[in-house]
Amino acid sequence: MINLRHEAVAIIIEICDRYKDEPSPLMLILADVQKEYGYIPLEVQEIISAKTGIPVSDIYGVVTFYNFFSLEPKGKYVIDVCMGTACYVKGGQNVLDKFCELLKIKQGQTTEDGMFSLDGIRCLGACGIAPAVSINGKVYPKVTLAQVPQIIKEYREMEK
């Protein structure tokens, strides 16, 4: 166990205890840890494993299977660019590439200042407004390449 503070360990154990009577508690525990910390590093998975008896390999498999879970800390603002069929056809990939270029990160990464994370996700369910981008739940419709710098600027200014 490295780099984990006692308080953090206590909270993770508390989360595990929350679901100890569930028949399959793993997803519930992971969802809460993800919400609490924004990511689920290996050390945390080891604690969950020790607490629940589920092998770490199983936990790691679930964490890496679902996009919702993350092994790395996410940024303050999580930019989800929709890559569903409709958005993709309408240029979602170009929008994603533009974000990559301007934020100087790749898909799945976080900017050095911890401000933005960038993800390509499957369908947002808003195909009528393709291509769509969602930032911390706020949806931007019919995003054009010209709007991308605008959107980034909007958040940067909010932080000033």
Added chain:
Amino acid sequence: MAKKVTIYIEDRPYLVDEGQSILEAAKSCGFNIPNLCNWRDHKCSLASCRVCLVKVEGERRLIPSCAYPVRDGLRISISDSAAVSARRTSVELLLSNHYYNCQACRKNGHCELLEVAREVGARPELYVGSKTPTTLDEIAPGIVRDTSKCILCGKCIEACKESQGIGILGFENRGFQTIVGPVANKSFVNVPCIQCGQCTLVCPTGALMEHNDIPKLDKASQDHKTIIAFVAPAVRAAIGEEFGEKIGTNCTGKLAAALHRLGFYRCFDLNFGADLTIMEEATEFVKRLSQHSPKPMLTSCSPGWINYIEYNYPDLLPHLSTCKSPQQMMGAIIKSYYAEKKNIDRSQICVVSIVPCTAKKFERQRKEMKVDGIDDVDVVLTTRELGQLIRRSGIIWSRLPNEDFDHDLIGENTGAGVIFGVTGGVMEAAIRTAYHIITNQEMEPVNFVPVRGLEGIKEASLSIAGINLNIAVCSGMKNAKVLLDEIRSGNSKYDFIEVMGCPGGCINGGGQPYVFPVFLPNEDPDIWYTYREKRAKVLYEEDKGKPIRRSHLNPDIQKLYKDFLINPGSPISEKLLHTSYNFHREPYPEPTEKTTPITKK
């Protein structure tokens, strides 16, 4: 008795057990539907390989026969053209993401994927496209993982989790990026893997294999080292399978003959080492009985088991016998007593241990095992590697005579040593000698039957000279966990527990020949469920036939103590034959550059 139902295969009626999968039912009717992921206990965990597709009347799609239970009146077609073609496509798609180098692949000859490709008539490289990034982990001394050959059937995951209760291996990532490996795609050395090799026994391809140490032997030979080999008990019960002998054939004589023809300086029977272990271990046990040592005492012969307890129950390490395993004791004696008496420079000796075990490759290089900075054993080969060595040397197995292992100062052995290779054997051998140590008489009858059999946990009680002893025997880490949890909670009633890492003991070790029914047309269809028993029988039969069946009556052992070791537990025994354990073994050490497997795009 299960209820019988009638099914129809190509319109012919068959009576089968209700509740079986189509695949199993068809097998009982004389059909082997090509498949890859189906295996033990009549179940397929995932239905992931999609090779066993058949047509079922009334179903819109083709059905994976491994995951569909039969019911009365079910009409199945295996030869339906759509099913035949779909099975072929399934295999071709598996091959499209497979690294083709069958010629160089050590699994060649035992590769179920290659065999099933032949069965379904798969066309090579029909689908060409990008491949999943691959990882090659050759860092661990025992097991090699090469994901470029993995077909994601999940058998290894199940073997690790279900039969060993460990769960090192798992699926990672999603979709095309999916691989099987230890957490975060780490090397086996950076996770609490015990390197038992049970995963290598079920892998249908060359994705999980033992580490190849034949080159090390070749190097020693080039360097003109004096090569002294010895063979563990369980090898004789299985080596013949590499050359087409029926499972359960005793090959001791041919094995010795083959080794003589490989050009080694001497080849001994490791039963001698096992007898020596019993002398030390039984003495230690009797001594612990009279002292206030932690109870129960745990045996220490199985290196996979040692790894397990170090990683998971370090607080119970004081229970573990300090005796080295027979392999290490044998090596230590060869490099001290034998070298001295024969006047051979011990640095010029290459000790080759031939065992049914992948974890012994790890044990060999443990730093706790070294004596004066020198390893007891230099090369560890598995039964499978020995098979390769014999094939490579042009030895025709069927024409080998029966010979005896060498007897030269050491090497005489007893029936007690032979049964070391099967679960319960160490306990039985130890009791035979402990009885003698306590009472100065011989136990009659010599057999101690309650510890025989392949059950996961066995227990027995006995009374020696008024001392009541409760003993237990377990194999497979899933079973060991039960007993260890009892000890931890203070509820263990036992005095002595024998633990072997692999289910069934060394006869089912991770380095033993593969038992893939598809390559064993002359074995019974239920060979998956009976092969352990058949191999175990070989060892018990050999024990029965030995003139001496008690370790302490072994004349070479008696001479060794008289001339060199003085008595069990003496300072020189302590130095050569006993070891210590790592109380602080990190289950998930930080990977370094040296311990990170190679990943290729």
